[in-house]
Amino acid sequence: MKLKLLAATLVLASGALFAQTIEVTGAWVRTTVKGQQATGAFMNITAREAVRLVGVSSPVAGVVEVHEMKMEGDVMKMRAVPSLDLPAGQTVQLKPGGYHVMMMDLKQALPKGSMVPLTLVFKDAKGTESKLELKLPVSVVAPGSMPGMAHGMTNHSAHDVVAPQGEPKQ
Numbered sequence: 558m559k560l561k562l563l564a565a566t567l568v569l570a571s572g573a574l575f576a577q578t579i580e581v582t583g584a585w586v587r588t589t590v591k592g593q594q595a596t597g598a599f600m601n602i603t604a605r606e607a608v609r610l611v612g613v614s615s616p617v618a619g620v621v622e623v624h625e626m627k628m629e630g631d632v633m634k635m636r637a638v639p640s641l642d643l644p645a646g647q648t649v650q651l652k653p654g655g656y657h658v659m660m661m662d663l664k665q666a667l668p669k670g671s672m673v674p675l676t677l678v679f680k681d682a683k684g685t686e687s688k689l690e691l692k693l694p695v696s697v698v699a700p701g702s703m704p705g706m707a708h709g710m711t712n713h714s715a716h717d718v719v720a721p722q723g724e725p726k727q
C-alpha cells in the first residue's frame with residue numbers, strides 16, 4: 558500500500574516537471590452569449606522538446622477538440638485534428654482563423670471577464686503523457702489586440718458549415 562502511494566507521487570512529480578517544458582502564453586476564450594453552443598480557445602504554445610497536443614478538456618464543455626481552419630477553394634473550412642505537433646522550441650499559434658481549441662456542447666454561458674479551466678494533454682516522443690492545467694480568461698478579442706481585430710469572428714462563423722449547433726450567425 559505504501560509502495561503504491563509512493564509510485565503515484567513520483568508520477569505526479571514527473572508530470573509537473575514535464576509540464577514546465579511547455580509554455581503557454583496569451584491564452585484566452587472567446588465570450589459567448591446565452592444559448593450559444595460553441596466557442597473557441599486560443600493560445601501560443603511553445604514546447605522545449607517536441608511533443609504533440611493529443612487532448613483538451615474543460616468542465617464547461619461537453620466536447621473539446623483541436624481544430625484546423627483552412628481555405629478550400631473559396632471556402633474556409635475547419636476540421637478536427639487528432640493531434641497537433643509542437644516542434645521543439647517553436648511557438649505554435651492557436652488563433653482565430655487558424656488552429657484553435659473548439660469548445661462545443663457548452664454547459665454554461667461564458668461571460669466576459671470570467672475564467673475557464675482547460676486541461677491540455679501532451680504526449681512526448683516516448684509516448685509519455687502529461688497534463689497541463691490552465692485557467693483562461695474569457696474575452697471578446699485577444700487580450701492586447703486592437704478592437705479592429707474582432708473581424709476574425711467573421712471567419713470563425715464558418716463553423717456553421719460543419720457544426721449546425723455552432724455559433725449563431727452574426
Ligand SMILES: [Cu+2]
Nearest residue numbers: 624635659716
Ligand atoms: Cu472550430
